[in-house]
Amino acid sequence: MPELFSWQFAADPYPTYHRLRERTPVHRTTLPSGVEAWLVTRYADARQALADQRLSKNPLRHSENAHGKGKVGIPGERSAGLMTHLLNIDPPDHTRLRRLVSKAFTPRRVAEFAPRVQQLTDRLIDGFAGRGEADLIHEFAFPLPIYAICDMLGVPAEDQDDFRDWAGMMIRHDLPDGRRTPRGGVARAVKRMRAYLAELIHRKREALAGDSGADDLISGLIRASDHGEHLTENEAAAMAFILLFAGFETTVNLIGNGAHALLRHPAQRELFQRAVHDGDEALLAGAVEELLRYDGPVEMATWRFATEPLTLGGARIAEGDPVLVVLAAADRDPARFHDPDTLDLTRRDNQHLGYGHGIHYCLGAPLARLEAQTALATLLRRLPDLRPAVEPDQLRWRGGLIMRGLRTLPVRFTPE
Numbered sequence: 001m002p003e004l005f006s007w008q009f010a011a012d013p014y015p016t017y018h019r020l021r022e023r024t025p026v027h028r029t030t031l032p033s034g035v036e037a038w039l040v041t042r043y044a045d046a047r048q049a050l051a052d053q054r055l056s057k058n059p060l061r062h063s064e065n066a067h068g069k070g071k072v073g074i075p076g077e078r079s080a081g082l083m084t085h086l087l088n089i090d091p092p093d094h095t096r097l098r099r100l101v102s103k104a105f106t107p108r109r110v111a112e113f114a115p116r117v118q119q120l121t122d123r124l125i126d127g128f129a130g131r132g133e134a135d136l137i138h139e140f141a142f143p144l145p146i147y148a149i150c151d152m153l154g155v156p157a158e159d160q161d162d163f164r165d166w167a168g169m170m171i172r173h174d175l176p177d178g179r180r181t182p183r184g185g186v187a188r189a190v191k192r193m194r195a196y197l198a199e200l201i202h203r204k205r206e207a208l209a210g211d212s213g214a215d216d217l218i219s220g221l222i223r224a225s226d227h228g229e230h231l232t233e234n235e236a237a238a239m240a241f242i243l244l245f246a247g248f249e250t251t252v253n254l255i256g257n258g259a260h261a262l263l264r265h266p267a268q269r270e271l272f273q274r275a276v277h278d279g280d281e282a283l284l285a286g287a288v289e290e291l292l293r294y295d296g297p298v299e300m301a302t303w304r305f306a307t308e309p310l311t312l313g314g315a316r317i318a319e320g321d322p323v324l325v326v327l328a329a330a331d332r333d334p335a336r337f338h339d340p341d342t343l344d345l346t347r348r349d350n351q352h353l354g355y356g357h358g359i360h361y362c363l364g365a366p367l368a369r370l371e372a373q374t375a376l377a378t379l380l381r382r383l384p385d386l387r388p389a390v391e392p393d394q395l396r397w398r399g400g401l402i403m404r405g406l407r408t409l410p411v412r413f414t415p416e
Ligand code: HEM
Pocket: 050, 086, 087, 098, 149, 242, 243, 244, 246, 247, 248, 250, 251, 254, 296, 297, 298, 301, 302, 303, 353, 354, 355, 356, 357, 359, 360, 361, 362, 363, 364, 365, 367, 368
């Protein structure tokens, strides 16, 4: 069995997860950062843990005696003063902030955004469609979500490439020229983004006061009120930051992993392409859910910290211990999913945990679904003979294991 967190494991973690689930379903391990944590791998335990109020999302609850105080959570968020966001807080603060953001980030806003996502998707494909080859990660899956969320937030077009670069740094995305994010680059990028967001929020607040406000999401966040309460400037900045951060790498990887899975399963890909041709929206929507279950982007980015001693899946967890729910393992649990290692785009009863569960259930799920479905359907409609340009063993997966995604996905096709 490959060592946990090695690159061989990253290439195909699922056999290891099957073994862990059978032998030590709640497994104590040392993460590459040096932090000791529990990994939860069974579906039933995972669902229970995600909704268990004794498990806090607040990293400050992390016991100080473990090695890694300061090493949990999003890099740089602490020093940039961006800690007060949904993924770091518990009720009642979480309830208040989630209610406020839900007034601005509505399913209706997402539905109205569909033509813009289609336009962005086509523009990106236009960039490589005439060439007959492309890297689907750098040229497609990576830029689409960042431009989409920038547009939705109301970041002016001329600033969006800065955002793309900061976001790339933040997730240590390899730069197109082969460079990696330099040391300290993540914290610097978070700081720059924070300063930019503070100024943007300030400008939008002034525009709203002067009655020339726009209908973008940041203006919506500033306007949102609940029983007379509003977001403070700090809270609005942390909210914009988390919408960007939580909605970016996840969607990149859903598009990348999803395209990869379709290209490697010809019968399923044919089914998908037929649904695109027939306009079978129900099949396409179900297909995106199955791609998320089968090889989802969030492997273990589900930190929680025990606020009291508790027992989970037979393991005794001490107060302050970090717990990581391994969604990728839970969603391949044979006790919950029939034939879990088979990609079946017509799967029914597919209540996967890819978007989490409970009060922290993904706020951006409607946007993620819209982007992934538009991206994959448009790609296979416009480039119907799209095929991988390298063998599976030549692909490199990004390490880290908090997220699961490819570094590159080279493809070939008949030029448009
Ligand atoms: C929360 C997955 C896209 C915003 C979550 C959680 C998961 C998740 C698993 C729960 C984490 C936990 O319980 O610890 C995904 C996946 C996506 C995606 C797989 C794409 C395929 C997005 C997008 C946005 C977004 C596009 C926004 C633009 C959020 C926010 C939270 C969240 C704000 C925190 C909600 C809360 O704590 O109340 N997401 N996400 N996500 N997601 Fe997503």
